[in-house]
Amino acid sequence: MAVIEELIREEETGALSFGNYELAEKTKQDGFIYNGDSYKIKTFNEITKLEKNGNFVYESVPGTTVHDFMANDQKVMLKVEGKEDASVTLELEPEKEYKVHIDGVYVGKMLANLGGKINLSVELGDGKTVEIVIEKQ
Numbered sequence: 001m002a003v004i005e006e007l008i009r010e011e012e013t014g015a016l017s018f019g020n021y022e023l024a025e026k027t028k029q030d031g032f033i034y035n036g037d038s039y040k041i042k043t044f045n046e047i048t049k050l051e052k053n054g055n056f057v058y059e060s061v062p063g064t065t066v067h068d069f070m071a072n073d074q075k076v077m078l079k080v081e082g083k084e085d086a087s088v089t090l091e092l093e094p095e096k097e098y099k100v101h102i103d104g105v106y107v108g109k110m111l112a113n114l115g116g117k118i119n120l121s122v123e124l125g126d127g128k129t130v131e132i133v134i135e136k137q
Contacts, residue, residue: 001081001129003065008032008041008050015070019048021063021082045083056117059089067129076134082124090134091116097137103130109137 008018023044064082
């Protein structure tokens, strides 16, 4: 896979792809309309952050590229690519339990905190893409 040159885009499948971890300077795009919602992306080699209608959705440190991001009330699916291992934070439903799969391997259950955030560490680098699937219990 490759970085997203236009910072954020809708794929033919209806999924969202965003982020460019190769950028040296922080770059952002606001007002991207997807499924009736307004998205804002900030991305570069140190961080990638996505907001939906002014609310937090995704953040990675260092920056990443996310492919095929799809989310509903029960499930979040995405593929993450980056130059090095990354810490990924997603906002879900507060205080709910989620089953987490990374590259098809069940890694356990996680409880979202009071703010609805869960944190994952993913091993990246050398063009490696990691698939993450999070399902609400």
